[in-house]
Amino acid sequence: MTDTTGVPAHEEPHGPSLGPRLNWLRAAVLGANDGIVSTAGLVVGVAGATDSRAALITAGLAGLLAGSMSMAAGEYVSVSTQRDSQKAALALERRELREQPQAELAELTNLLAERGLSPDVAREAAEQLTARDALRAHASEELGIDPDALTNPWHAAAASFLAFTAGALLPLLAIVLPPLSLRLWVTVLAVLATLSVTGWWSARLGAAPVGRALARNVGGGAIAMAVTYGAGALLGAAGV
Template sequence: MRHAERHKTERIGWLRAAVLGANDGIVSTASLVLGVAAAGAESTAVLVAGVAGLVAGAMSMAAGEYVSVSSQSDTERADLARERSELASAPEQEKMELAEIYVRRGLAPQLASTVAAQLMAHDALGAHARDELGISDVTTARPIQAALASAATFSVGAALPLLVVLLLPAHLLMWAVPGSSLLFLGLLGSLAAKTGGAPVVVAASRVTFWGALAMALTAGVGALFEVAI
């Protein structure tokens, strides 16, 4: 009976985009809200600024992820096209190249040559993509998936500090927003670490520290100018 084994790295593509989106949503929106509140704005102005930040941030994250990951995808396709051409024009040279890779990984030369020949007979392009170029189903670029994951998780993250703004009066926001946002960040870091099999305390501490720094700096700017919006 075949054992279907799943690894944490299979989640790396969507997990990276999801964590980045949610983290950015919490940090940027909470920082924006704090900056506006520290400048002496009313609750309505703070909320409007936060909602505008949510919409703009979600679109920015989606566009940025799509463009970035599309560039990676274009590079992968170009590399695969070049490899396909080389396989068609010089298959023996490509087999030797693949065998050399396996020798460097520890196989005996004769065994490496046999393995290279068998893998190329089965799927030459797939073997070279995986072992020469480092392209696999796990790491391959997926622009639309990354864009949608980032936009959705940014919106969810940004909605959390906005919920605090909706529920609490303006004079409590300077303490409630950073406190709740740091809690959200800690939970996000812990969840991401657990999903990816990483140390929970390290991940939670990392996102909490940088989130606190971002909010402190933005609140300081708002307090420094202290203008009515």
């Protein structure tokens, strides 16, 4: 059986723990994709201007380090801001539960009723959830937050750093290891093949049409390399 996205029913994501894992996988795929495209564009552009292997290694390593550090720093700042917002929202919820328990119980009852429960069942469920763990119940229903699974900025930064680095290594090795006559074609083919894989995987993770994702991913990478190679060739010809 399949759903409207064409994904087999048995492969549909279920359970509260699967969502965060899929988000991490998507972030890893996107980080690797950024590493592939940005580094490929850089080294192919340099290859258009010079045949020097030393220049290619220097440019590729500089792009890898700059990109991975930038990704890590950006992810750290972004996730730290998100975590601070989550903690502030939880602190407010704790205060409201302490100062207005009946109003919070009524609010939880309404939220559960909005999900299709009858008023009596919603009230009973709200009372049981509140008795078991009031903060968790309200955080989940009102805020969509798991108090025990707040986003970790260090984990996010490390994941982005590693994903970008892994992606960037492919075009760097592809441009410096083959013989001079083959390095450009080896790099282009390796990059486009890898972008096909990451495009397919990201589409599968997001239950999106595979063909469209492949076209965007491969087409974007091809355009990036063509533009940077053309710019490098022009600069090389001008003796810059």
